[in-house]
Amino acid sequence: MAGPTTARRGAAKNGKSKSSGAARSSGSSGPAGRPRPSRSPSSGTPRRGRAPRRSGPGGPRTRLRSGARGPLLWAVVSLLSGAAAIWVLYGSGWLRVTRVEVSGTTVLTAEQVREAARVPLGDPLASVDTDAIEERLLTRLKRIESVDVVRSWPHAIGLKVTERRPKVLLEKGGKFIEIDGSGVRFATVDQAVAGVPRLVVESSDSPGNRRFGVERLEREAARVAADLPAEARRETRAIRVRSYDSITVELTDDRTIAWGSGERGEAKARTLVALLKAAGGAKHFDVSAPAAPAVSGS
Numbered sequence: 001m002a003g004p005t006t007a008r009r010g011a012a013k014n015g016k017s018k019s020s021g022a023a024r025s026s027g028s029s030g031p032a033g034r035p036r037p038s039r040s041p042s043s044g045t046p047r048r049g050r051a052p053r054r055s056g057p058g059g060p061r062t063r064l065r066s067g068a069r070g071p072l073l074w075a076v077v078s079l080l081s082g083a084a085a086i087w088v089l090y091g092s093g094w095l096r097v098t099r100v101e102v103s104g105t106t107v108l109t110a111e112q113v114r115e116a117a118r119v120p121l122g123d124p125l126a127s128v129d130t131d132a133i134e135e136r137l138l139t140r141l142k143r144i145e146s147v148d149v150v151r152s153w154p155h156a157i158g159l160k161v162t163e164r165r166p167k168v169l170l171e172k173g174g175k176f177i178e179i180d181g182s183g184v185r186f187a188t189v190d191q192a193v194a195g196v197p198r199l200v201v202e203s204s205d206s207p208g209n210r211r212f213g214v215e216r217l218e219r220e221a222a223r224v225a226a227d228l229p230a231e232a233r234r235e236t237r238a239i240r241v242r243s244y245d246s247i248t249v250e251l252t253d254d255r256t257i258a259w260g261s262g263e264r265g266e267a268k269a270r271t272l273v274a275l276l277k278a279a280g281g282a283k284h285f286d287v288s289a290p291a292a293p294a295v296s297g298s
Contacts, residue, residue, distance in 0.1 A: 095125045095154050104161040107187075108143055116140040117149075119157045128157060137161075142186040167225040168199040168239055170218065181226030183219025197225060197250075198238045217241045220262035224249065227265030229273050232257065245288075260288030 100119045102110035117133050130149040137147050137159070148160040164186045166178035171192075178187045179199065192198075199221050201214060212220075221239045224247050228236060238250040249257035259268060271290040275282070283297025 097121050097123055097125050097128060097157055098155040099157075101152060101156050101158045102161065103159070104163070106163055108141065108161065108163060112141065113137065113144075113159055113161060117157075117159060125151055125153065125155065125157075130157075133157070133159075142184070145180070166193055166196050167222045168218075169193060169196050170199045170201075179218060179222050181222055183215070183222045185218075195234075197236045200238055200240045202240065202242050212244050217244065220244060221247060223262035223265060224259050227262075227269050229269045231276055232272060255283050256285070258284070258286040258288050264290060 097119060098121065100114050100117065100121075102113045105113060116137050118136060119133060120128065128151065130151070133149045134147055137144050143163050144161055145164045146162045148158075150158045150160070152158045164178075164180040164184065166187075167181045168179050169192055170177040170179060170185075175188050175190060176192050177185050178189060178193065178196075179185050199218065201217055201221070218241075221241045225233075225236070225239055228249065232249065232251065235251045235255075236249055237252060240248045240250060242248070245261040247259045247261065249259055251257065257272065267290040268287040271287045271293045272285060275285050275287070275293055275295055279285075279295045281298055282295040284295065286294040286296075
């Protein structure tokens with residue numbers, strides 16, 4: 001009877017050993033069969049699920065709002081800077097006109113130019129109308145051919161004047177009218193300017209003169225005077241106009257130049273220079289047709 005009992009005890013003992021071995025090998029069950037939490041290999045702490053991030057202070061929403069402040073701040077700074085610059089230019093007393101500087105005059109005086117310019121002293125320098133000043137000078141002082149009106153910061157307006165130069169003088173009533181190279185009458189003086197030839201316009205009732213008029217003939221004569229080469233200009237005493245295409249230059253020692261009309265002035269000047277070199281002792285030079293010049297007399 002002892003045999004069966006021993007067998008049952010051995011089976012029970014074997015079953016108990018197997019179950020305990022299985023429990024030890026799994027290592028995943030805790031007390032009362034509950035699963036054990038897994039542990040991180042590095043820290044040894046239980047792994048837990050990550051909680052969702054909340055947008056609190058310092059979170060993504062706060063950072064986005066902070067980034068949006070940058071452009072707004074720059075816009076405010078730019079607006080304030082622009083307002084300050086406008087105030088400095090127009091509202092403050094720092095950049096206002098206190099003086100007018102004149103240069104380039106020879107016959108005119110600086111005071112004459114300032115009086116005609118009428119620069120508004122005390123006004124903001126940035127608001128001064130330079131075009132209006134230029135127009136006033138060109139209108140009131142015919143002797144001025146051109147003028148540059150510039151702002152000279154921080155307190156001055158600069159007027160750089162270019163005066164007209166007379167090319168011919170028209171005598172009338174004991175006075176002399178100065179005419180520049182464009183035929184503009186710009187001044188009347190009591191004494192003839194040295195080195196400037198006289199203009200003589202011979203009145204005529206020819207159809208040509210009636211067609212062009214005296215003013216046009218004066219412009220053509222002034223044009224001829226401006227085109228004369230230096231060699232001839234120094235010895236020119238008068239320019240005589242009989243008609244539009246009959247202009248004569250009178251030199252010293254009773255020499256003359258038949259110039260024709262005022263057209264093709266540069267070509268005629270080059271031809272005259274060659275004739276003066278080749279036949280400087282001649283009395284009469286004809287360059288009215290510059291391609292076929294002629295000289296005569298000796």
